[in-house]
Amino acid sequence: MKNYYMDNAATTPLSKEALEAMMPYLTDEFGNASTIYMPGQRAKSAIENSRRTIASTIGAKPSEIYFTSGGSESDNWALVGAFEHARPALREKGLPGHIITDKIEHHAILNTCRYLEAQGVEVTYLDVDAYGNVDPAAVMASIRKDTFLVSIMTANNEVGTVEPIKEIGEALRKHETETGQKILFHTDAVQAFGHIELDVSELNVDLMSSSAHKLNGPKGVGFLYIRRDITLPGFIHGGAQERGRRAGTENVPAIAGFARAAEIACGSLGIRKIRETEVRDHLIERLLTEIPGARLNGDRASRLPNNVNVCFPGTDGETLLLLLNERQIYASAGSACASGSLEPSHVLMAMGLSKDDARASLRLTISHDTSIEDTDYVADTLKELVTRIKKI
Incomplete structure (x- = not known):
């Protein structure tokens, strides 16, 4: 029986092309990139070629790309590194330091902020509107004399809302020009990279x-873009890898696979967005019009092309997931990092949903391989299951 994988926001299958790019470095080309002999230098060359490829997809310079173990490490490095960077000046002025973020960030951001709060840093967690949008004016109104970092995600991992990053970046640059206060601007683009166009210069x-x-690359690898004029301290200490700022023997196969996956995803972005948006909207329309009371979570227009998050009042999301699983439909009730939690989604709660409605919501995230027929099967199945649960 066919499987219907609808949880691409949690992870995606490794593409054949990415696997092919990885295979030489898992077999014959196994050299350590830190060595000076030829096998090691070939591995080093593969890393630098991958760095150039990744940089080109976001309008960055290769020297601004640092490979990490994934999004969580990159987020931790960005926030902790920004604090370490600012700490000497803050200490000299007797200030605690201040970060601005929002209430619907991924736990990699929220829990790192809580760690920094234990170090004395003060954090403003901004509210969002009913669609998950952060207000740029609220960001600017929260700035203090000791604000050293703003961290707002590019797109939300649960409801798919795309945030006004460009507007926030422009406002922060204007603030710097007018006041002389430099505030670093970080964005968690884990859900957005490879799914919508990103240019670090345009986004500021x-x-x-x-x-x-x-984006169909391997697990266990990511990047942190650090603008060239910023000296962010290293996060993992040891050897001189990644220009002395991220120690540890480089994961050459994963880096090569990442670069190939990014090249394909960003190269086909225009066509893929059109197709995914069509399939996404078809599924949304069927769920909202054919299941009484169903409501879309997140912004209808400013939304990732692959994200469908719907509340089915009077049901239980966990029960729906178990019943969908029996029909070979694999979805989620929110972030994969929070699975197993008894608490309702912090994202949906911040958007104003009740606990019951938050628990009655499902996230269905499609891919470029998802067809209209696939979504019809999902919609038909959900209609049946929601009706059954409500009767019970």
């Missing part, structure tokens, strides 16, 4: 995080 970001397994 200083730091950007990404992860390969969200």
Whole structure:
């Protein structure tokens, strides 16, 4: 029986092309990139070629790309590194330091902020509107004299809302020009990279995080973009890898696979967005018009092309997931990082949903391989299951 994988926001299958790019470095070309003999230098060359490929997809310079183990490490490095960078000046002025973020960030951001709060940093967690949008004016109104970092995700991992990163970046640059206060701007682009167009110069970001397994690359590799004029301290200490700022023997196969996956994803972005948006909207329309009471979570227009998040009041998301699983439909009730949690989604709660409605919501995330027929099967199945649960 066919499987219907509808959880591409959690992870994506490794593409054949990415696997092919990885295979030489898993077999014959196994050299350590830090060595000076030829096998090691070939591995080093593969890393630098991959760095150039990744940089080209976001309008960055190769020297601004640092490979990491994934989005969580990149987020941690960005936030902790920004604090370490600012700490000497803050200490000299007797200030605690201040970060601005929002309430619907991924736990890699929120929990790192809580760690920094334990170090004395003060954090403003901005509210969002009912669609998950951050207000750029609220960001600017929250700035203090000791604000050293703003971190706002590019697109939300649960509801797919695309945030006004460009507007926030422009406002921060204007603030710097007018006041002389430099505030670093970080964006977690894990869900957005490879799914919507990103250019670090246009967005006016200083730091950007990404992860390969969200765009048909391997798990365990990501990058942190660090703008060339920023000296962010290293996060993992040891050897001189990644120009002395991220120690550890490089994962050459994963880096090569990441670069190939990114090249394909960004190269086919225009066509893929059109097709995914069509399939996404077809599924949304069927769910909202054919299931009484169903409501879309997130912004209808400013939304990732592959994200469908719907509330089915009077049901239970976990029960729906188990019943869908029996029909070979694989979805989620929110972030994969929070699976197993008894608490309702912090994202949906911040958007104003009740606990019951948050628990009654499902996230269905499609891919370029998802067909209209696939979504019809999902919609038909959900209609049946929601009706059955409501009767019970």
